[in-house]
Amino acid sequence: MAMDTTGLAAALSTERRLLHAHAESGFTEFWTASHVAKALHDAGWEVKIGKDIMNKDFMMGLPAPGVLAKCRDRALAEGADPAFVARMGGGFTAVAGVMSNGPGPVNAFRFDMDAVDVQESGDPEHFPAREGFVSVHDGAMHACGHDGHTSIGLALARMLAGNKDAWSGTIKLVFQPAEEGVRGARSISESGFLDDVDNVVAGHLGILPDGTDRFHCGVGDFLATSKLDFHFQGVSSHAGMSPEKGRSALLAAAATAVHLSGIARHGGGATRINVGRMEAGTGRNVVPEKGLLVIETRGADSALNAYVEEESIRIAEGQAHAYGVNLRVERAGGALSSVSDPGLMELAAACATEAGYGRISHDALPLGGSEDFSYMMERVRGNGGKALYVVFGSDLAGPHHNGRFDFREADLVKPVLTLFNMAGRLSDR
Ligand SMILES: [Zn+2]
Numbered sequence: 228m229a230m231d232t233t234g235l236a237a238a239l240s241t242e243r244r245l246l247h248a249h250a251e252s253g254f255t256e257f258w259t260a261s262h263v264a265k266a267l268h269d270a271g272w273e274v275k276i277g278k279d280i281m282n283k284d285f286m287m288g289l290p291a292p293g294v295l296a297k298c299r300d301r302a303l304a305e306g307a308d309p310a311f312v313a314r315m316g317g318g319f320t321a322v323a324g325v326m327s328n329g330p331g332p333v334n335a336f337r338f339d340m341d342a343v344d345v346q347e348s349g350d351p352e353h354f355p356a357r358e359g360f361v362s363v364h365d366g367a368m369h370a371c372g373h374d375g376h377t378s379i380g381l382a383l384a385r386m387l388a389g390n391k392d393a394w395s396g397t398i399k400l401v402f403q404p405a406e407e408g409v410r411g412a413r414s415i416s417e418s419g420f421l422d423d424v425d426n427v428v429a430g431h432l433g434i435l436p437d438g439t440d441r442f443h444c445g446v447g448d449f450l451a452t453s454k455l456d457f458h459f460q461g462v463s464s465h466a467g468m469s470p471e472k473g474r475s476a477l478l479a480a481a482a483t484a485v486h487l488s489g490i491a492r493h494g495g496g497a498t499r500i501n502v503g504r505m506e507a508g509t510g511r512n513v514v515p516e517k518g519l520l521v522i523e524t525r526g527a528d529s530a531l532n533a534y535v536e537e538e539s540i541r542i543a544e545g546q547a548h549a550y551g552v553n554l555r556v557e558r559a560g561g562a563l564s565s566v567s568d569p570g571l572m573e574l575a576a577a578c579a580t581e582a583g584y585g586r587i588s589h590d591a592l593p594l595g596g597s598e599d600f601s602y603m604m605e606r607v608r609g610n611g612g613k614a615l616y617v618v619f620g621s622d623l624a625g626p627h628h629n630g631r632f633d634f635r636e637a638d639l640v641k642p643v644l645t646l647f648n649m650a651g652r653l654s655d656r
C-alpha cells in the first residue's frame with residue numbers, strides 16, 4: 228500500500244513538538260492524556276480513561292495530592308479538555324483506544340507518555356530550543372523520547388482507523404503514565420484490561436547513540452527491580468535529660484543502610500542493591516523520631532530481584548527490632564524481567580524491513596535498565612499470549628535523561644510504518 232510519508236513526517240513533527248513543550252512527569256500527564264484522548268476520539272476510537280483501565284491499588288510512587296491538583300489545574304489553564312481531565316483526578320492519567328474490526332485476535336500496542344524530572348537546556352545548540360518548543364514546565368523535560376512514543380501511537384491510531392482493510396480483529400492502543408521510575412504499568416496490567424490480549428508490543432526510541440536506520444527486534448534482558456522506601460518511626464525525647472525515653476529512628480536507618488550492603492551475592496546471577504537517599508532527625512538535642520531510606524534492588528531475573536528484596540526487608544525489620552522502632556515499607560516502583568517471543572521477533576524484523584529499516588538486529592541489546600512494560604508482558608504471557616519489546620534507533624544529540632537529549636524527528640516515521648505492518652500481519656495469527 229502506498230503511504231504518503233511526507234505528510235506523515237510533517238504530522239509527527241508537529242505533534243511531537245506540541246507534546247515536547249508540554250512535558251509532564253509521571254501521573255501528572257493531564258494535558259498529554261487529554262490530548263491523547265481527544266485525538267483517539269476524533270479518529271473514531273472508543274476511548275478508555277483512568278479508572279477504566281487502572282487498578283488504584285497498584286499505582287506506585289504517586290505524587291502528593293497537592294501536586295496532582297496543581298498539575299491538573301495547570302493542564303486546564305493550558306487548554307486541556309475539562310471533560311477528559313475530570314476523569315483523571317488523583318493521577319489516573321492512563322488512556323487507551325479500542326477499535327474492533329471483525330473477527331480476529333486482540334492485539335495491543337503500548338506507548339508511554341511521561342517526561343523526566345530534569346531541566347531542559349535552553350542552549351540554541353539544543354534543537355528544541357532553537358526551534359522554540361522547549362518544555363514550558365520547569366524541571367520537567369521529555370528527555371527519554373516519550374513525546375516521540377506518544378506521537379507514534381497517535382499517528383498509528385489515525386492510520387489504523389483510516390485503513391481498516393489492512394487489518395482485522397481488535398486493537399487496543401495503551402497510553403501509559405509514569406514509566407520513569409517504573410511506576411505506572413502495573414496498575415494497568417492489574418486492571419485486567421489486557422487479559423484478552425493475544426499479542427502485546429511496545430518499543431523505545433533511541434537507546435544507542437548511532438541508531439538511525441537501526442531496528443532491534445526483541446529486547447528482553449531488562450533487570451527486574453523494586454523501588455522501596457523504608458520509613459522508620461521511633462520516639463523523640465530530650466537528648467540530655469531523658470535519652471533513655473527515646474527510640475532513635477536515625478540509628479535504625481543508618482544501621483540498616485550499612486547492613487544492606489552485606490546481603491550475600493547470589494549464585495544464580497547478577498544482583499544489585501543501592502541506598503540512594505537517607506533522611507533522619509530534626510535537631511541536635513532531639514533523639515530522632517523519623518528515619519527514611521530510599522532504596523532499590525535489581526536482579527537479572529524476577530526471582531533474583533525477589534531474593535534481594537526479601538533480604539533487604541528482613542534486614543530492615545531486624546534493625547527496627549534492634550533499635551525498638553517501627554518500620555513501614557512502601558513500594559515506590561517496580562518492574563519484572565521478561566522475554567520477547569521469538570516468533571514475534573521474526574515478524575517484527577520482516578515488518579521493519581518492509582518499513583525501510585536498513586540495519587535489523589536480532590541480538591539482545593545490553594539495556595542495563597528496567598522497563599515496567601515487563602508487567603504487561605508477563606500478564607499477557609501468563610494468559611497464553613505473546614509479548615515483544617523492540618528498539619527504534621535514532622541518532623541522539625545527548626544521552627537519555629540529560630537536558631540536551633534529543634532524537635531525530637525523521638526517525639519517527641519508520642516506527643509508525645513498522646507497527647502498522649505488524650497490526651496487519653498479526654490479524655491472522
Ligand atoms: Zn527514561
Ligand SMILES: [Zn+2]
Nearest residue numbers: 371372373431
Ligand atoms: Zn524511556
